[in-house]
Amino acid sequence: MTLTKEAGRYGMERQPFASAANVSERLAQPPALAISTVIFALRPSEASGRPTLWLPLVRRIREPFQGLWALPGGPLTQAESLQDAAARNLQDTTGLAPSYLEQLYAFGGLHRSPSQRVVSIVYWAMVQPTEAEMAQESENVKWFRADGLETLAFDHNQIVDYALWRLRNKMAYGPIAYHLLGETFTLAQVREVYEAVLDRTMDPANFRRQLKQTAHIEPTGEYLQGGKHRPPRLYRYTGNIAEDSPAPHPRADNA
Amino acid sequence: MTLTKEAGRYGMERQPFASAANVSERLAQPPALAISTVIFALRPSEASGRPTLWLPLVRRIREPFQGLWALPGGPLTQAESLQDAAARNLQDTTGLAPSYLEQLYAFGGLHRSPSQRVVSIVYWAMVQPTEAEMAQESENVKWFRADGLETLAFDHNQIVDYALWRLRNKMAYGPIAYHLLGETFTLAQVREVYEAVLDRTMDPANFRRQLKQTAHIEPTGEYLQGGKHRPPRLYRYTGNIAEDSPAPHPRADNA
């Protein structure tokens, strides 16, 4: 699983009918519809080595915003639902398969793109660290730390900020942190996820209790060996996304 | 302000390029983009007279689903943002001006509409009771109780259910109940809103304290006269939507 696909092949500026754009055509045409995704994964910080939030971006290889980094995205095919389109685009542009995928927001401001009116339906996703590690970077696909991003193409900085807010909000309430971890994990690893995402330390004792009482996890019986100290128990995630979500998720067919 | 506009003038089935639909054209065309809105208002229940949740629907005057009731909606004009389009459509079809308007979800399932692929960006709104009372019903525009709706066109039952969930969720946390009331109101009226929307009784004493400590309201100094008992204080809403929302709302320009 590598990140070697050509970036920007499906630009947000794609002309829906393969005709050149000019002013009169622009007014006659309906707004173009695009799907983009904000993808979060945990990777070790360069400095501390502690897990931090990263996201993959693709480089724009054509105008507008040529050379700038942007969210992976592409067109909506006739034969796929919005959610399927997001998953496929994510696969096409970054090679990643998400462990969690949810609609974020529809962005449709008039001046998001200089040349053409574009409505972007944006999803956000979480991928497991094994995925994120295997994903090789290329000239036009690169991972960035989620905080302190440089200026991105279009309104993508704003979109990432909103996705970050949503991730933090969901994590503070629902049991979604597990989607950033692998099959099995220690309670300390879950705590590290919370600390990385919410950017504050948490009491290990209380954190453990709260996790175990809201359930959604069970001990595997195994212990993580190889550490310097007492080997911690390994746990497994037992919930499913449908149950987790506080929302009566719009059904997959209609998303 | 009346509800006399022709209903269904802008159907979700509108052909973007005024050409008749057939199979090959359908595959060639991008999905149509529509804006719809779920509008909530308080009206007295027929039976008890206590305030309950209602919403206005428009009758379909063409296929598909001709004769069924549907959410007010229409096309997205080139010159307006998504939020502006929702507000204008709401005005055009029902004559109402919302006191609160927020994006709900983008519905884009493959089979939402039998003849054509349609992606609907749905908003939800609250209007004040003065607005809702003045709004005259017509042959093709009618108010319905939000609970126990009959079968609607398209996937609109599902959309209403999701909007109801969102309304209840927001009301349980944020201070948005005021948008269903008029300029001034008593604490008992606010409580009635909560009881109507959340469908459970609340202790008047505790409710009062919780409201007053989270602020967002101030006494006007006036008292509501004409009741049978001790006249209650009148209050005024002091917050604004931007502050209320727990989310860093995507800016109006990009919505």
Next chain:
DNA sequence: CCAAAAGTGTTACCTATACACCCATGA
């Protein structure tokens, strides 16, 4: 004076938090 809603006070309970403490392991 009585009924009923407005408004205040008090108490029990629940849960988040802080932190003292023991346990198990590598070095």
Next chain:
DNA sequence: TCATGGGTGTATAGGTAACACTTTTGG
């Protein structure tokens, strides 16, 4: 044995829910 993170116990504070009680009006 010591250092360190894993894991448990416990006291305290803050907030919610339940409900007794006083106040103020119309009839």
